[in-house]
Amino acid sequence: xxxWLEQLLGKKDKSAEQAKERLKLVLIHDxxxxxxxxxxxxxxxxxxxxxxxxxxxxxxxxxxxxxxGREQRLIADIPLKPANARRR
Amino acid sequence: xxxxxxxVTSGKGGVGKTTTTANIAVALAAxxxxxxCIDADIGLRNLDVVLGLENRIxxxxxxxxxxxxxLRQAMIRDKRLPExxxxxxxxxxxxxxxxxxxxxRLCDELRNEVDWILIDSPAGIERGFRNAxxxxxxxxxxxxxxxxxVRDADRIIGLIEAEEKGPARLILNRVNMNLVKRGDxxxxxxxxxxxxxxxxxxxPEDEAVVVSTNRGQPVALxxxxxxxxxxxNIARRLNGEQVxxxxxxxxxxxxxxxxxxxxxxxx
Ligand SMILES: Nc1ncnc2c1ncn2[C@@H]1O[C@H](COP(=O)(O)OP(=O)(O)OP(=O)(O)O)[C@@H](O)[C@H]1O
Ligand SMILES: [Mg+2]
Numbered sequence: 636x637x638x639w640l641e642q643l644l645g646k647k648d649k650s651a652e653q654a655k656e657r658l659k660l661v662l663i664h665d666x667x668x669x670x671x672x673x674x675x676x677x678x679x680x681x682x683x684x685x686x687x688x689x690x691x692x693x694x695x696x697x698x699x700x701x702x703x704g705r706e707q708r709l710i711a712d713i714p715l716k717p718a719n720a721r722r723r
Numbered sequence: 724x725x726x727x728x729x730x731v732t733s734g735k736g737g738v739g740k741t742t743t744t745a746n747i748a749v750a751l752a753a754x755x756x757x758x759x760c761i762d763a764d765i766g767l768r769n770l771d772v773v774l775g776l777e778n779r780i781x782x783x784x785x786x787x788x789x790x791x792x793x794l795r796q797a798m799i800r801d802k803r804l805p806e807x808x809x810x811x812x813x814x815x816x817x818x819x820x821x822x823x824x825x826x827x828r829l830c831d832e833l834r835n836e837v838d839w840i841l842i843d844s845p846a847g848i849e850r851g852f853r854n855a856x857x858x859x860x861x862x863x864x865x866x867x868x869x870x871x872x873v874r875d876a877d878r879i880i881g882l883i884e885a886e887e888k889g890p891a892r893l894i895l896n897r898v899n900m901n902l903v904k905r906g907d908x909x910x911x912x913x914x915x916x917x918x919x920x921x922x923x924x925x926x927p928e929d930e931a932v933v934v935s936t937n938r939g940q941p942v943a944l945x946x947x948x949x950x951x952x953x954x955x956n957i958a959r960r961l962n963g964e965q966v967x968x969x970x971x972x973x974x975x976x977x978x979x980x981x982x983x984x985x986x987x988x989x990x
Binding site for chain 2: 649651652654655657658659661662665666702704705
């Protein structure tokens with residue numbers, strides 16, 4: 636069992652694994668024409684707009700780029716605070 | 724006959740487009756198809772030397788397009804195979820001497836004469852690439868298991884889709900199984916996950932390619948080397964056959980197989 640964990644951790648060190656992880660990020664940005672910085676700015680603007688209408692907890696928000704075949708998707712998971720919590 | 728036009732391209736240079744074009748052409752011709760390959764790398768002619776036909780060139784593709792010769796006159800026949808022809812690139816001409824519509828016209832003229840038209844694209848995303856892509860019915864993208872080649876392949880696959888010439892099919896060339904096993908080279912699975920395209924061939928890094936290119940005798944002329952066999956398998960897949968991907972294990976000799984047998988027997 637410990638060997639399993641070691642193997643998993645060790646794998647992260649292999650240069651091929653690093654190449655793959657780096658390529659994943661590079662390809663997202665090549666395909667969408669968005670830099671990591673622009674993506675961050677967009678996320679913050681989105682949150683700002685949403686929180687004008689509903690209460691959200693910014694730390695629970697997940698907005699990420701995902702690959703679906705050769706398409707990129709922007710996936711947002713934004714938990715809303717319960718309405719009664721807001722009224723109080 | 725209605726030929727299929729197959730374009731071999733890559734984005735990044737030097738990944739093995741010309742080697743792939745020459746070998747698939749040879750392998751298809753050995754399956755008794757009538758094959759013409761066109762070198763679309765104007766100014767950097769190479770398919771002629773890889774095929775070993777450099778001494779027989781009289782006319783080239785620009786001569787055809789500009790009407791200095793008939794199409795037939797620019798087709799060099801490879802005497803090793805029943806029906807394999809090369810239309811060489813011009814070496815001294817400006818690479819804008821040909822346009823995408825010239826290439827479409829040229830291929831249309833050949834379509835009723837042959838079974839396969841293979842086009843060796845230059846690297847990059849400029850005019851030469853557009854020329855090679857314009858007449859394509861099918862596009863093969865060659866890449867190597869290495870970050871910049873994969874990145875450029877992704878870009879080119881996107882462009883092929885945008886031109887409605889997709890889906891492109893992938894050839895992963897120069898795979899070194901020792902490095903893959905050590906975790907120091909991307910494997911086919913990794914590359915396919917990143918690029919999300921269909922795989923049509925895995926070609927190992929093979930000294931036989933270097934030797935055969937020195938001699939002008941493409942490896943696919945015989946199936947004695949791993950790379951030669953890999954190219955023959957690609958030709959068979961293009962032909963619609965289901966061919967399993969090669970095991971690229973270096974030590975795939977008798978003893979390795981024997982020890983595997985014992986291991987699986989014991990498990
Ligand atoms: N599987 C292989 N094993 C070993 N060497 C290879 C293999 N494939 C290609 N090569 C070598 O790599 C070099 C580049 O190959 P090739 O000329 O086919 O690439 P290319 O993509 O056509 O290049 P360019 O972009 O300049 O047109 C050549 O020296 C060739 O012999
Ligand atoms: Mg080339």
